[in-house]
Amino acid sequence: MSTDEMMGALSQKALQLLREDAHKIETLIEVQMKTLTNRRCPLYEEVLDTQMYGLSREVDFAVRAGLIDEATGKEILFKLERNLANLYEALNQQSE
Amino acid sequence: MSTDEMMGALSQKALQLLREDAHKIETLIEVQMKTLTNRRCPLYEEVLDTQMYGLSREVDFAVRAGLIDEATGKEILFKLERNLANLYEALNQQSE
Numbered sequence: 464m465s466t467d468e469m470m471g472a473l474s475q476k477a478l479q480l481l482r483e484d485a486h487k488i489e490t491l492i493e494v495q496m497k498t499l500t501n502r503r504c505p506l507y508e509e510v511l512d513t514q515m516y517g518l519s520r521e522v523d524f525a526v527r528a529g530l531i532d533e534a535t536g537k538e539i540l541f542k543l544e545r546n547l548a549n550l551y552e553a554l555n556q557q558s559e
Numbered sequence: 560m561s562t563d564e565m566m567g568a569l570s571q572k573a574l575q576l577l578r579e580d581a582h583k584i585e586t587l588i589e590v591q592m593k594t595l596t597n598r599r600c601p602l603y604e605e606v607l608d609t610q611m612y613g614l615s616r617e618v619d620f621a622v623r624a625g626l627i628d629e630a631t632g633k634e635i636l637f638k639l640e641r642n643l644a645n646l647y648e649a650l651n652q653q654s655e
Contacts, residue, residue, distance in 0.1 A: 525624075
């Protein structure tokens with residue numbers, strides 16, 4: 464294996480791990496979206512915020528370690544943040 | 560550069576980043592230790608807990624990505640957790 468191939472494999476692995484973690488949060492958001500008939504659950508929202516913070520630290524670390532580029536990292540977080548914003552908007556409309 | 564050398568350099572870089580982040584938390588703990596004459600500050604303690612959580616996610620990611628071994632990751636966190644425990648003990652004794 465060449466050093467280029469190795470770096471490629473490590474970057475792929477890093478990206479895969481980050482996408483897995485992002486997917487877990489995505490699932491948490493979807494579950495909450497489906498149970499919008501329930502009352503708001505501040506604890507659940509805190510769990511989501513904490514998970515988002517954890518993922519942002521992982522992404523930041525992967526960028527600093529040179530495993531993924533900054534744009535890719537931002538893309539992973541941006542998509543999730545948009546989903547989270549949609550969830551909170553839906554929750555707010557419901558509580559009005 | 561051989562693949563072994565490259566892996567070594569990446570691991571070194573990852574370790575350096577984690578130690579830098581650990582050092583930032585260490586400094587936060589020391590500042591709080593020196594100002595023990597002040598009242599307890601729950602917000603400060605929450606910042607410390609959040610930072611510790613963020614670092615634990617970075618360490619976990621580095622282990623999963625194969626950049627550092629699990630024992631090294633645990634060692635970084637263990638030392639900080641001991642310092643944090645000392646701080647909280649000192650704060651508790653003071654508030655008694």
